[in-house]
Amino acid sequence: MSTSAEFFFKYHGLGNDFIVLDRRQSGADIDAEFSRWLCDRRQGVGADGVLSLLPSDAGMARMVVHNADGSIAEMCGNGLRCAVKYLVDNSGEKPERVDVETGAGILSCAPGYGVDGVASVELSMGPARLVAANLPSGATGQPFVDAPVPGHSGLRGYAVNMGNPHLVLLDRPLEDAGRLGPDLERHPGFPERTNVEFVRVDKDGLTVVVWERGCGLTQACGTGACASAVAAVLAKRLPADAWLRVTLPGGDLHIRVPSDLSDVRLRGPVAFVFTGVVPDLPGR
Structure with a gap:
């Protein structure tokens, strides 16, 4: 002691x-x-x-x-x-x-x-950035939005910076997180590794499982919930400027994504x- x-x-x-x-x-x-x-x-x-x-x-x-x-x-x-x-x-x-x-x-x-x-x-939570040095867009200068993930046939994703990097996969089975997460975390397109979100889009919100960079599967991820909501808004699957439910294994967060992505808001216990x-x- x-x-x-x-x-x-x-x-x-x-x-x-x-x-x-x-x-x-x-x-x-x-x-x-x-x-x-x-x-x-x-x-x-x-x-x-x-x-x-x-x-x-x-x-x-x-x-x-x-x-x-x-x-x-x-x-x-x-x-x-x-x-x-x-x-x-x-x-x-x-x-x-x-x-x-x-x-x-x-x-x-x-x-x-x-x-x-x-x-x-x-x-x-600050702005959601689509062009950042720790995303694939850092090399290309172009947002990685509904783009094919190199090396993973049939996989498309959204790369979002919420202060940290995220690869959001809409309409991917949630149970794939433990199988695909470790490899995608270290995808060469993300020079600092990345968090990976597996997202089901519901009528009234999202259900998300996150493979967290440096942690693995966790009960919840606030920046991951924000990145998932940003991707759903970009895909026009959910509305901007509204509080959206994001259900994670540990419970619900509520995220508001402005149409200009300038200041994403998060509410949670x-x-x-x-x-x-x-x-x-x-x-x-």
């Missing part, structure tokens, strides 16, 4: 679970090895990722998202809701808006309150799970 104990805080958004470390005082982030060990569900605490909260001059904190494999994600919608709940519930205040600095920029968050503090959060003392990494 460390002589100076550090506490961790476990949260989840629709079953997508995170360890929150408040390092705003020290300003010291964690490394990939420590992230992998903390996320290990047998030998560590267990989580889909670690949210390191660091000092910020532009927001209440700077959130760094460490995936379970030690890689860093630019943005995570479920993780951001968890970070907002931690920050607000431990502030002694009930603000109407919180700004958090992320790898995708400064994002505005509106907490919704219940008997146990923040119960849900509406997030400004968040919950505290437990707290504890950060153990020492074996061998250190």
Whole structure:
């Protein structure tokens, strides 16, 4: 046990679970090895990722998202809701808006309150980009929209940047996620790897299973839900400027995609799970 104990805080958004470390005082982030060990569900605490909260001059904190494999994600919608709940519930205040600095920029968050503090959060997820360096469009300059996926006969997809890269596959069987996800995550068209969404379009929304870059199959993915809704709007399968239901294995999120893709909005629940003392990494 460390002589100076550090506490961790476990949260989840629709079953997508995170360890929150408040390092705003020290300003010291964690490394990939420590992230992998903390996320290990047998030998560590267990989580889909670690949210390191660091000092910020532009927001209440700077959130760094460490995936379970030690890689860093630019943005995570479920993780951001968890970070907002931690920050607000431990502030002694009930603000109407919180700004958090992320790898995708400064994002505005509106907490919704219940008997146990923040119960849900509406997030400004920023713009959906169709041309970005970490998408196939980075090389071609042209949006990858309803385009054939090279190397996968009969597969067509939408490449969307929600601060992080996504390959959205409309009308693909949800059960294909575990089979195709690992290969598509590392598709050469995505230089930083990609999240992959398998989407069923329903009359009143979407049902989605996400293979997350650096995590694998998870119960929910906020940026994946947003990218899926963007693809459905681009395909004219669902309307723009309306709140759309996106059902993931862990439950429902609601996404609003503006017609100009300028500021995608996400609404969803968040919950505290437990707290504890950060153990020492074996061998250190």
